[in-house]
Each structure stands twice: as C-alpha cells, then as structure tokens.
Amino acid sequence: MVLEMAILQVIKGEEQNFERDFAIAGQFIQSIPGYAGHSLRKCLEEENKYLLLVDWEKLEDHTVGFRESEVYLEWKKLLHHYYNPFPIVEHYETVLENKKHF
Template sequence: MILEVAILNVKSGQEKQFEIDFATAGQFISSIKGYSKHSLRKCLEQTNKYILLVDWENLEDHTIGFRQSAEYLEWKKILHHYYDPFPTVEHYETIIENENKNNS
C-alpha cells in the first residue's frame, strides 16, 4: 500500500466552496483501479490549509492510472483553480504502523 500525501493551500475565502466541490470530485478518484480510500483534513492553525491522504495499491495506480485518466481531467477541472501555490504531492510506504487496541 502506498500513501499519497498532498498539502493543499486553498485561496483564502474559498474554503467552504472548496470543501463542497471536493466532496463532488471524490467520485472521480474513487473510481480508479488501485484506489483504496482517501481523506481530506483541515488544518486547525491555518484555516485555508488542508492535507489530502490517499491510499493506493501501488504508485502507478496514482501516477499513471489516475493522472492519465479522463477522471483526472474532471478532478482537475473541479479543484485545481482553488490552489495557491499548486500542491506538493509525495508518496510514502509504511515502515512501522501501530494502533491503540485499548479503544472500545
């Protein structure tokens, strides 16, 4: 499993509409082969800053399967005008993972 991490700086004042449009755009990324799940998280200290986390089966599912698809063109049309600057996107593999097993 590969984790895609993108830091999204949204133009100030456009956060609410971005969140609405992001919910709509989710259908395009989630339809791609190798997609597992994604989450969008909002920064508490900077209200126009978000982090996007996407789990992919492998790197190519994102870099080729998604980015070279018609679905990506729709994603781009809906979301890319919100960003300033354009997001930095990196990919990570898990080395160590722990979870609290005491939560009920």
C-alpha cells in the first residue's frame, strides 16, 4: 500500500467552494483501479489549509493510472484553480504502524 500526501493551500475565501467541488471530484478518483480510499482534512490552525491523503495499491496506480486518465482532466478542471501555491505531492510506504482499537 502506498500513501499519497498533499498539503493543499486553498485561496482564502474559497474554502467552502473548494470543499463542495472536492466532494464531486472524489467520485472521479474512486473510479481508478488501485484506488483504496482517501480523506481530506482541514487544518485547525490555518482555515485555508488542507491535507489530502489517498491510499493506492501501488505508486503507478496514482502516477500513471490516475494522472494519465481522462478522469484526471475532470479532477484538474474542478480543483486546480483553488490552489496557491500549487501543492507538492509525495508518496509514502508504511515502515511501522500502531493503532489503538476501541
């Protein structure tokens, strides 16, 4: 499993519109083979800062499967105009994981 991570700086005042459009765009990414889930988290300290986490089966599911797909063009059209600056996207693999179960 590979975790894609991006810090999204949304243009101030556009947060509500971004969240609305992101909910729509989430449907696009879910259609890609190798997609395993995602979450969008809003920063508590900066109201226009978000953290996007996407789980992929393998790196190429994101870098090739998604980024070279037709649905990526729709994703881009809906979301890319909200970012300033444009986000840096990084990928991580798990080395150690501990979770508390309730």
